[in-house]
Amino acid sequence: MTDREAVAHLLRRATFGPTADEVDAAERAGPEATLAGLLNRNRADRGAAATPVPALPPDPYAALTKESSREQRQKANAERREQLQRLTLWWLDRMVAAEDGLSEKLLFFWHGHWATSAQKVKSARVMLGQLETLRRHGRGPLGPLVTAMVRDPALIIWLDGQKNTRKAPNENLARELMELFTLGIGSYTEADVKAGARALTGWVVDRRTGTVRFETRRHDSGEKTILGHSGRFDAEAYAGLLSAHPAAATFVAGRLWFRYAGADVPAPANLAGADTVATLRTLFSSPAFSQTRGTLVKQPVEWVVGALRQLGVRPSALREEQRKQLLAGLNALDQVPLRPPSVGGWPAGAAWLTTSSLQARLRMAGMLAAAVTPAVLERLTAAPAAGRPDALARLLVVDGWGARTRAALAPLAGEPRKLLAAGLVSPEYTVS
Amino acid sequence: MDTLTRRKFLLTSGVVGAGALAAGAGAYGLRDLLDTAGDRDPQSRTLVLVTLYGGNDGLNTVIPYGDPAYRAARPELAYPDGEVRRLDDDFGLNPALAGLHQRWSGGGLAIVRGIGYPKPDRSHFRSMDIWHTAQPDRPGNTGWLGRWLDGAGGDPRLAVSFEPALPPLLAGARSAGAAVPVADRKAAKGLPAATLTAFAAPEAGESAARSRAAACFADLRSVDEMIRHVRDSAATDAADPDGDQAPATATGGARTPLDAQLDLVAQCVEAEVSTRVFSVSLGGCDTHADEKQLQAVLLGQVDRALTGFADRMSRTEAGRKVVVAVYSEFGRRVRANASDGTDHGTASDMLLLGAGVRGGWHGAPPSLTDLDDGDLKYTTDFRDVYATLLERVLDTDPGSVLADWRGRLDGLF
Numbered sequence: 117m118t119d120r121e122a123v124a125h126l127l128r129r130a131t132f133g134p135t136a137d138e139v140d141a142a143e144r145a146g147p148e149a150t151l152a153g154l155l156n157r158n159r160a161d162r163g164a165a166a167t168p169v170p171a172l173p174p175d176p177y178a179a180l181t182k183e184s185s186r187e188q189r190q191k192a193n194a195e196r197r198e199q200l201q202r203l204t205l206w207w208l209d210r211m212v213a214a215e216d217g218l219s220e221k222l223l224f225f226w227h228g229h230w231a232t233s234a235q236k237v238k239s240a241r242v243m244l245g246q247l248e249t250l251r252r253h254g255r256g257p258l259g260p261l262v263t264a265m266v267r268d269p270a271l272i273i274w275l276d277g278q279k280n281t282r283k284a285p286n287e288n289l290a291r292e293l294m295e296l297f298t299l300g301i302g303s304y305t306e307a308d309v310k311a312g313a314r315a316l317t318g319w320v321v322d323r324r325t326g327t328v329r330f331e332t333r334r335h336d337s338g339e340k341t342i343l344g345h346s347g348r349f350d351a352e353a354y355a356g357l358l359s360a361h362p363a364a365a366t367f368v369a370g371r372l373w374f375r376y377a378g379a380d381v382p383a384p385a386n387l388a389g390a391d392t393v394a395t396l397r398t399l400f401s402s403p404a405f406s407q408t409r410g411t412l413v414k415q416p417v418e419w420v421v422g423a424l425r426q427l428g429v430r431p432s433a434l435r436e437e438q439r440k441q442l443l444a445g446l447n448a449l450d451q452v453p454l455r456p457p458s459v460g461g462w463p464a465g466a467a468w469l470t471t472s473s474l475q476a477r478l479r480m481a482g483m484l485a486a487a488v489t490p491a492v493l494e495r496l497t498a499a500p501a502a503g504r505p506d507a508l509a510r511l512l513v514v515d516g517w518g519a520r521t522r523a524a525l526a527p528l529a530g531e532p533r534k535l536l537a538a539g540l541v542s543p544e545y546t547v548s
Numbered sequence: 549m550d551t552l553t554r555r556k557f558l559l560t561s562g563v564v565g566a567g568a569l570a571a572g573a574g575a576y577g578l579r580d581l582l583d584t585a586g587d588r589d590p591q592s593r594t595l596v597l598v599t600l601y602g603g604n605d606g607l608n609t610v611i612p613y614g615d616p617a618y619r620a621a622r623p624e625l626a627y628p629d630g631e632v633r634r635l636d637d638d639f640g641l642n643p644a645l646a647g648l649h650q651r652w653s654g655g656g657l658a659i660v661r662g663i664g665y666p667k668p669d670r671s672h673f674r675s676m677d678i679w680h681t682a683q684p685d686r687p688g689n690t691g692w693l694g695r696w697l698d699g700a701g702g703d704p705r706l707a708v709s710f711e712p713a714l715p716p717l718l719a720g721a722r723s724a725g726a727a728v729p730v731a732d733r734k735a736a737k738g739l740p741a742a743t744l745t746a747f748a749a750p751e752a753g754e755s756a757a758r759s760r761a762a763a764c765f766a767d768l769r770s771v772d773e774m775i776r777h778v779r780d781s782a783a784t785d786a787a788d789p790d791g792d793q794a795p796a797t798a799t800g801g802a803r804t805p806l807d808a809q810l811d812l813v814a815q816c817v818e819a820e821v822s823t824r825v826f827s828v829s830l831g832g833c834d835t836h837a838d839e840k841q842l843q844a845v846l847l848g849q850v851d852r853a854l855t856g857f858a859d860r861m862s863r864t865e866a867g868r869k870v871v872v873a874v875y876s877e878f879g880r881r882v883r884a885n886a887s888d889g890t891d892h893g894t895a896s897d898m899l900l901l902g903a904g905v906r907g908g909w910h911g912a913p914p915s916l917t918d919l920d921d922g923d924l925k926y927t928t929d930f931r932d933v934y935a936t937l938l939e940r941v942l943d944t945d946p947g948s949v950l951a952d953w954r955g956r957l958d959g960l961f
Contacts, residue, residue, distance in 0.1 A: 276836045276887055284886030288836045291892070295671050306670060306921065380756075411755040460673060466760050474764040482738035518754065520762065524746035538743055543754070543761035 117406060119143055121515050123150045125409045126400055128513060128548045129376050130154050131217025132224075133422020136495075136510050151400055154218045155393050157255070163213035167432075169248070170206045172199055175239045178324040199240035204453050205439060207247070209432045211421045219255065222392065224417065225375050226250040227453070229368075230265060230297060231461040232274045234454040242326045243454050246270035257391040258368060259359040262298060266351045269321045269328050275459065278320045282336040285313040292459050294358065300370075303363035304343060311340040315354035369395050377405050378412040379465060409515075413468050413547050416449035420480060423540055426512055428489040441483045448476035474541070481540040485533040493532055501529040508539045517544060581705055581728065584822040588866065593903055593941045596813055596826045596857075597693070598806070598874040599679075599715070600850070602833030603672060605843055606879035606896030607916075607924075609645070610659055614638035617916035622884035625840055635659075639913070644847040647855030648899070655907035656858070657899065658960060660933060662914040664895035664926025668878065672834065672892070675877040680717040682931055682950055692934055693825050694720030695949045696942060700824070708816070709827040710809045718827055725825070728812075806830045807853040814857060820866050824942060833876055837887035850874070858901055871902040871941045875930070881922055895926035898933060904940070904961045911957070932957045 117125070123142035127134035131154070134142070142150040176192035176199075184192075214220045227250060234243050246268050253261035265271055266289075272278055275289035290312035294304045304312075318335025319328050340349050343357055358364055365388035372395055373383035384402045389395040399405060414422070420442070424431065431442060446452045450473070456462055492511070499507040505525040509517055517525065521542045528535040539545055608625065611632050612618045619626040632640030633649040641649045651657040665684040669675045677687040690698075694717065697707045702723030709715050709727050718725030748765035751758070809828040816823055830850060835842050854872065861867030879896030895914050901907075911928035918925065932955035935946035940961045946953060 276889070279837050279885070279887030279889075281886045284884070286836055286885045286887050286889070287891045291671070295673070301671055301674055309670070411757055413757050413761075466757060469757070469760045469764055478738060518751040520746065520749040520751040523749070524743050527740075528743060534739060534743075538739055538747075541739075542747065543751075543758040546761045547755065547757040 117409070119147060121409075122147045122406065124513050124515060125406065126150060126154070127217075128422075129405075129412070130396070130400060131221050132211050132418060133425050134217070134513050135426055136513060139513055151397070154400075155397055157216055157219060159215070161215045163215045164210065167206065167210040167213045169244065170202060172203065172241045172244060175241055175323070175326055177239070196238055196240070200234050200238075200243070200454065201443065203240045203244055204443065205431055207453050208417075208421065208424075208442070209430055211417075212424045212430055218396070219251070221418075222254050222396075223247065223251050224453070225372065226254045226261075228375070228456060228461040229371060230271060231456040231459050232270045233456050237270045237273050239323075239326055242270045242273065242321075245326065255391065255393045257359075258298075258364055259356065262293075262359045262364075263352055263355040265297070266293070266316060266355045267319060267328050269326055272319055272321050272328060277316060280313055280317050280319075281334045282314075282317050285310065285317060285336070287313040289313070290316055290354075296459060296461075298358040298367065299361055299363045300367040303361065303367070308342050311342045311349075312354055314338070314340055315342065315349040316351050319351060365395075368392075369399075372396065373399060374464065376400075377408045380411045381408050410544075410547060413465050415462060415464070416446055416451035416468065416473075417453060419477070419540075419546065420446065420449075420484075423481075423484050423512075426492075427484055427487070427536070428492045429484065429487045434487060438483060438487055441480075445476055445480035445483065449473055449480070469546070477541050477546070478537075481537040484540060485537040488533070488536060493536075496532045496535065504529040504532070504535060508535055511536075512539050512545055514539070514542075514544045517542070580726075581708065581816055581821045581823060582819055584705055585819040587822040588820045590820075590865070591869075592824065592943065593869045593871060594817060594824055594826070594866075595937060595941045596810075596828065596870060596872045596902075597717070598850075598854070598872060599676075599717075599827065599829040600833050600846075600874065600876035601672075601676070601829060601831040602835075602876070603675075603878045603880055603892055604833040604846075604876035604896065605835060605839060605890055605893075606876075607882065608839070608843060609642050609847065610635075610661065610897045611640050611642065612638060612913065612916060613640050615916050617882075621882045621916065622890070624888050625884045625890070642844065642847050644844045645851045647851045648901075651855065651858065651901060652907060656905070657901050657907050658905050658910055659908075660898040660900070660910045660928055660957065660960075662895050662911050662924065662927030663875070663898045663930050663933065664878070664924075665929055665931070666926075668894035668920075668923065668926070670878065670892040670894070672877060677716065679875065679877050679930065680715065682934055682953075689719075690721050691715070691717035691719045692949055693717050693827070694724060696720075696825070696938060696944055697725060698722050699944065699948055700942075703822070705822055707825040707827070708823045710812050715827050715829070718825070725827070805853075806849055807856060810853050810857040814860050814867070817861065817866050817870060818864055835880070835889050836885065836891060837889040839884075839889040854901070861902065869903050871905060871937070872900065873933070873937060874899040879924060882916055882919060882924065883922060893923045894920065895924040898930070900933075900960065906959060906961060910960055928957065929955055931955060933960070936960050 120139065120143045124139050127138060127142060145153065176195040180188060180192055211220050232246055237243055249264050249268055253264055275292055276286045277289045280286040280289065287309050291309045294308065294312065295301055314336040318330050318332065320331055321328050337348055339346060342349055342354060343361060345357055347353065369388035370383055373387060376399060381404050384404045387395060387398055389398055431439060434442065451462055495511055496504055496507050505517055505522060521544055525535060525538055528538055611627055613627065613629050613632045614637055627643065631643050633643060633645060634640045635652060648657055665678060669678060678684045680691045681687040682692040693707055698720035700706055704724060704726040707718045707725030709718055709725060714724060714727040744765050748762060750762060806828060813826045813828065830846065832846055861870045875898045876896060878893055880890035880893040885891055914924040914927055931950055931953045935950055935953050935955060936957045938944045938946040938949055
């Protein structure tokens with residue numbers, strides 16, 4: 117692998133899709149400095165500053181009472197949907213605009229890991245609150261993240277935590293917390309699930325304010341045995357037990373490997389670091405990581421955000437109709453941010469490669485090619501016709517086209533927008 | 549490994565190995581199936597497996613209303629005697645199951661009670677892996693019908709799912725069933741047909757994932773053909789991502805409605821295609837809270853879809869050779885939780901209907917008071933039913949598929 121290929125591989129995986137200019141700069145800096153620059157967040161992020169977190173009005177449901185009419189409820193529902201759509205589009209815009217691409221992609225990883233869906237949570241403010249929590253703790257050690265998440269209103273609503281009481285524990289949150297979020301199957305028992313649920317009792321979500329509060333009378337303060345430890349554990353203590361468990365760091369590091377490197381090459385030993393940034397440093401530096409080049413199927417959000425970045429298109433700059441196409445396209449691809457299909461998160465690998473998803477990608481590629489900025493299009497048209505497939509590879513940060521794809525692209529050299537759309541659906545671009 | 553993971557469910561499943569991916573699973577359209585029309589041996593039977601994802605509450609499906617322990621354990625959730633659709637003096641069906649109740653009266657519905665497996669696992673993902681693989685001790689990376697397919701020659705069209713991704717149960721070691729997508733209404737436009745054809749060519753030395761991406765182009769032609777055959781209602785692209793038409797489900801299941809999936813099955817059966825196994829599914833059964841109404845809605849969908857399908861099947865010779873089996877990865881806790889729902893449980897019911905199925909009770913009902921840590925003790929191993937279906941529906945010796953499993957459910961046929 118050349119240095120350019122190495123930094124392009126790194127940037128494709130660590131961020132949402134680098135532009136050719138970013139790869140040029142990374143090539144000049146070299147692989148080591150590029151990785152260090154990605155992991156250190158010490159510069160002001162102008163892109164993030166230009167896409168401030170939206171100030172969402174209070175949950176429209178807060179104003180409803182038992183006496184509210186059907187029309188008022190329908191109106192509140194419509195407002196909620198509108199707020200969620202606004203939040204989703206803001207997030208997509210932030211993903212495209214941010215300069216700290218590593219942190220943005222990592223936030224999306226954590227969103228898929230803690231897989232909470234707005235379909236049940238309904239409140240945009242509560243969903244945004246979870247994103248802020250994941251952003252605040254996502255780069256650091258596991259302990260503070262898990263502690264914050266067991267008191268996260270969105271997660272509590274999603275997994276019925278507010279219905280978990282001393283008198284009748286509801287195990288949903290306790291089970292998924294261990295199985296999917298921290299330990300993985302095999303590291304805990306059914307008794308741990310039951311005791312864990314008791315530890316989590318007492319936290320309720322105030323739907324009006326979108327915040328949590330602790331109700332002592334609902335909490336089970338009795339003695340519990342969890343993962344071999346006994347005590348009067350509450351949610352915070354339980355979170356501490358989980359993040360300190362030896363399986364936790366390994367399990368979470370394995371999930372990072374799965375998303376950033378894929379399932380084809382086994383994760384290297386001792387991947388887990390003291391915090392997530394340290395784990396990512398080990399991950400991206402490992403020889404096994406470079407072996408995974410060309411094997412990881414891009415998730416739909418990765419595919420579309422990367423394309424938007426490379427084509428110089430900001431979702432906020434799209435026409436209303438195109439914004440709708442963007443969301444409808446992600447829906448057809450089965451990956452809408454804030455709406456994971458299940459608490460197990462989104463699928464991976466060849467599950468994204470079906471005829472129905474290809475049809476959706478073809479439509480989306482046509483929309484993206486129509487929205488491309490003239491300046492970017494000119495990078496293609498500036499090249500002589502025979503050189504345009506190579507100009508396209510540079511634009512889309514593909515290491516190179518195989519003979520099959522060259523044969524497919526060559527006849528389109530005279531139609532730059534079609535050439536662009538074809539590049540976006542090519543196997544080389546779809547699988548990074 | 550994570551290759552052909554179910555799109556809506558099994559992110560954490562380890563079931564499907566790379567072998568199935570290399571075998572080109574999913575590379576089929578309805579046209580490919582219909583091309584086999586008339587190929588079916590007129591004597592052979594067809595299995596339609598219905599998976600209810602999320603853990604359907606068996607005790608509120610087949611209700612032990614005559615047992616005082618039922619009402620005592622779940623006072624808010626229990627159905628009063630008068631609402632239950634009576635099967636006998638002790639058991640009745642959920643009020644939403646009107647069509648199946650009628651079928652029971654005509655002797656056409658078999659109910660297997662207390663179905664489960666040793667050392668029950670209460671994780672959705674692991675328990676569903678166990679049902680998919682039929683390997684409770686350690687779920688491997690092949691599904692039970694995938695292994696059957698391996699032995700039956702490996703033509704993917706023999707085992708079909710109408711879902712975007714292949715369910716693990718159809719993944720074999722050397723072959724895999726076909727996931728036939730219910731395609732979008734609008735055909736892809738914009739790129740010339742020649743471009744799409746060119747992309748379909750294989751490229752030497754390419755990764756498996758890139759080969760798969762190229763193979764998708766090869767499938768487009770058959771999918772375009774297929775669109776003309778598929779119901780308009782199956783279009784997904786126009787769906788509003790903020791709409792509430794799809795129920796919130798945290799544990800997966802197909803997005804295409806069950807009745808639409810069964811309509812496609814019916815169409816294939818009537819065309820006498822070569823397919824012997826169809827897999828269809830419904831999600832949303834994970835009723836931790838406010839269960840009663842939610843489950844009634846889901847069971848209503850199941851009831852209408854199954855009885856409509858069974859009625860349609862009874863009208864053709866090929867249809868009268870179809871057997872339907874319905875299951876979920878586990879039942880739910882006997883005692884309700886404080887949220888008017890139930891947590892993950894163990895043993896449950898399996899429903900069967902169709903060709904030669906002997907209606908009535910099978911298996912022993914589990915006790916509601918002699919419990920295993922709050923959960924029902926299973927009385928019938930699900931592999932007994934699998935083995936019986938392999939023998940009696942798929943004409944196969946279950947030994948190689950089910951690791952020489954000896955149990956059978958006597959009297960089911």
